[in-house]
Amino acid sequence: MSFLALEKLAKVWPDGTAAVRGVDLSIAQGEFIVLLGPSGCGKTTTLRMIAGLETPTSGRITLAGREITRLPAAERDIGMVFQFYALYPHLTVAENIAFPLECAGVPRDERMAAARKLAEQLELTALLDSRPRALSGGDQQRVALARAMARKPAVWLMDEPLGTLDASRRADMCDFIRAQQLEHAVPTVYVTHDQEEAMRLADRVVVMNGGEVLQVGAPEQVYAEPASLFVARFVGSPGMNLIEGFSRASQGVTLLESAGVALVKCPKLVREGPVVIGVRPEHVAPDPAGALRGRVALDAFMGSHRYLHVDTGCGRVVALGAADRPSAVGEDIGLSIDPSGVRLFDSDAGSRLA
Amino acid sequence: MSALELVGVSKSFGARAALAEVALSVGEREFVVVLGPTGAGKTTLLRTIAGLETPDRGEVRLFGADCTHSSPAARDIALVFQNFSLYPGKTVRENLAFPLLAPGRELAAGEIGERVQWAAKLLRIERLLDRPARKLSGGEMQRVAIGRAIVRRPRLFLMDEPLTNLDAKLREELRVELRELARRLETPVVWVTHDSAEALSMADRVVALFAGRVVQVGTPRELYLRPATPAVARQLGSPPMxxxxxxxxxxxxxxxxxxxxxxxxxxxxxxxxxxxxxxxxxxxxxxxxxxxxxxxxxxxxxxxxxxxxxxxxxxxxxxxxxxxxxxxxxxxxxxxxxxxxxx
Known part of the structure; x- marks a missing residue:
């Protein structure tokens, strides 16, 4: 059953710009939803309408069976976690974390115990008696996160809470947020432009662009079965390779060609004609006998693996390579495509064919 | 010859030591990434190389010459910041041409136009040339900011977390583009970041800087497989070690x-x-x-x-x-x- 529901939610700014164009979304009790998309896609405006910080132009929001579309923010029982933190300078770290519980009337011993527990999970224990000004920016942000998550409201709304943290800290904070959310089963809507964060955190990812929802699904589903070219490109780092080509029926299989090269035989049958051939880097392998030839433009080492950026007759193609097998820039190499990884898209509409 | 050499560079602000005995050398076509957490002294290091800070001790050598006390302008170095510093009311073309109009640079109008076109083409912003800077997206602004650095054809680029304020997808694309661009320009780069992916995928060599000290120098693979300290180990890899x-x-x-x-x-x-x-x-x-x-x-x-x-x-x-x-x-x-x- 849906706990939080958005129905045909829309927001048009006074200048006529449509920020959100009829978003339908249903969120179950305890579910972690991530709104993922580039700057200006409408994800933050959607979140702010749920919070009550923006009034929808049309549509409805219901929370736990009650319509809240025009309810003031303070009456919604929603916990908001922002990227930009503001701590109370005159309170200690412990008092800052416990503050929302104090407002909720939780007795002192209980709220201090809760603050200590949160601080321990975030490795902030040594700082509990410090004042915010004595803390580094990263520590302040972690205190703000602990404070925002001290109270367990009906819904958590998070707007890029990890935005300015160091990359190495971000992974830990992701784990903390996910662990808290799983422990307390607070339904959460989380906004980010970072597909890796979305993949790590979400039960379901909602990919948005141009004020619309393009696809909703589990992270592995959105990654493996993108519904459109936009999702194929946006999800995954690097995104899916997209090669302009042609499909031709040949002895019961589809032969995919591009720039005069027979790239791969594909068991999926689609109409003959122009297509966009989508394939993720992990389904493209360096192979001396590969039909697709090209020149290495960049060998990007990633630690546990590497990405070879190869300029071919069909454009730039990225292949996954082994960490211990470097390639020289300018080297001519062959590539082969694993047919099981091929996804086909309509070249005009950008929609998925097979 | 090294493009850049730092010998025993130290710098303190009051009682706080920002850089301690930093030694560093960058080859003529080398891409060096200085990796460290916030507060490690990375920005102070770049500012010292650029001449915006004077070291308390030590020497800054550029292409063999001691520049420790030279003015920033005399060093012929370009510095790109995290916050894209553009003139919002000027067009992209005017922003790109501006560094070439500085007094002392006597370039013919034709030459200025050529260089602006050249930089715009390399950074794929030709279609934006007549747009005012304030109408650009973050990614476009940073491309223009980098364009302003390359039009001068400096002998060394210093990049201070240039991708930090961009969306993850743009960061990923620009990592690839800028690495290829640096190779085409055949100009050495010192790139500062806390981001593991940038250090691993872009660097010829990584310099790990923690609390103002160089704790390790090596190829990305050397630092990834054999980090000298637990802190270096944690700073590289996703998820980290x-x-x-x-x-x-x-x-x-x-x-x-x-x-x-x-x-x-x-x-x-x-x-x-x-x-x-x-x-x-x-x-x-x-x-x-x-x-x-x-x-x-x-x-x-x-x-x-x-x-x-x-x-x-x-x-x-x-x-x-x-x-x-x-x-x-x-x-x-x-x-x-x-x-x-x-x-």
Whole structure:
């Protein structure tokens, strides 16, 4: 059953710009939803309408069976976690974390115990008696996160809470947020432009662009079965390779060609004609006998693996390579495509064919 | 000859030492990434190279000449900041031409136009040339800011976290583009970041800077496989290297709760911090049990968060490996993949 529901939610700014164009979304009790998309896609405006910080132009929001579309923010029982933190300078770290519980009337011993527990999970224990000004920016942000998550409201709304943290800290904070959310089963809507964060955190990812929802699904589903070219490109780092080509029926299989090269035989049958051939880097392998030839433009080492950026007759193609097998820039190499990884898209509409 | 050489550079602000005895050399076509956490002294280092700070001690040499006390303009270096500094009311074309109009640079109008076109083409912003800077997206602004640095054809680029304020997708694209651009320009780059992916994928060499000191210099692969300190280990890799406190009990390492981790050499220290990469954690064949707390799907791989012997351990496995939350399994890490730091 849906706990939080958005129905045909829309927001048009006074200048006529449509920020959100009829978003339908249903969120179950305890579910972690991530709104993922580039700057200006409408994800933050959607979140702010749920919070009550923006009034929808049309549509409805219901929370736990009650319509809240025009309810003031303070009456919604929603916990908001922002990227930009503001701590109370005159309170200690412990008092800052416990503050929302104090407002909720939780007795002192209980709220201090809760603050200590949160601080321990975030490795902030040594700082509990410090004042915010004595803390580094990263520590302040972690205190703000602990404070925002001290109270367990009906819904958590998070707007890029990890935005300015160091990359190495971000992974830990992701784990903390996910662990808290799983422990307390607070339904959460989380906004980010970072597909890796979305993949790590979400039960379901909602990919948005141009004020619309393009696809909703589990992270592995959105990654493996993108519904459109936009999702194929946006999800995954690097995104899916997209090669302009042609499909031709040949002895019961589809032969995919591009720039005069027979790239791969594909068991999926689609109409003959122009297509966009989508394939993720992990389904493209360096192979001396590969039909697709090209020149290495960049060998990007990633630690546990590497990405070879190869300029071919069909454009730039990225292949996954082994960490211990470097390639020289300018080297001519062959590539082969694993047919099981091929996804086909309509070249005009950008929609998925097979 | 080195493009840049720092010899024993130290700089303090009041009682706080920002840089301590920093030595660094950058080859004529080299791409060097200075990697470190916030507050490590990375920006001070760049400002010292650019001439915006004067070191308390030590020497800054550019192409063989001592420049320690030269003015920023005399150094012929371009510095690109995290915050794209453009003239908002001017067009992209005017922004790109501006550095060429500075007094002392006597370039013909035709030459200025050519250089602006050249930079715009390299950065793929030709179609934006007549747009005012304030109407650009963040990614476009940073391209223009970089364009302003390259039109001058300086002999060294200094980049201070230029991708930090951009969306993740743009960051990923610009990592690739700017690395290729640097190669085409045949100009050395010192690139400062806290981002592991930038350091690993862009650098010819990485300089790890912590608390104002250079703690390691090497290729990305050297630092990834053999980090000199636990801090370097944590700064590289996503997810980063696992670091687990262990005690040696005869020929066995014991995890914080006493469970066996794996075999220890007889001459190993009594107490140690073990470092091992997530991709080197196997999910079976181990000496004790662990509980799967979280499974994250990161595209080609799956990251499994394990509670193992009182420690949290990340494992990275292929996405085809079946593993579920609350499952119990017996992880193992081969001894050759473990780094040992005595405690």
């Amino acid at each position: 696992n670091l687990v406190e262990v005690l040696r009990d005869g020929a066995v390492w014991r995890l914080p709760n006493g469970d066996a981790f794996g075999a220890a050499a007889s001459d190993a220290p009594q107490r140690a911090l073990l470092g091992f990469r997530p991709e080197h954690v196997r999910l079976e064949g181990g000496a004790s049990e662990a509980l799967v707390e979280v499974v994250e799907h990161l595209g080609p791989q799956r990251v499994v968060v394990l509670r193992w012997g009182g420690a949290t351990v990340h494992a990275a496995v292929a996405s085809s490996v079946d593993v579920a939350v609350h499952q119990r399994l017996r992880p193992a890490v081969a001894a050759e993949h473990c780094l040992i730091w005595p405690r």
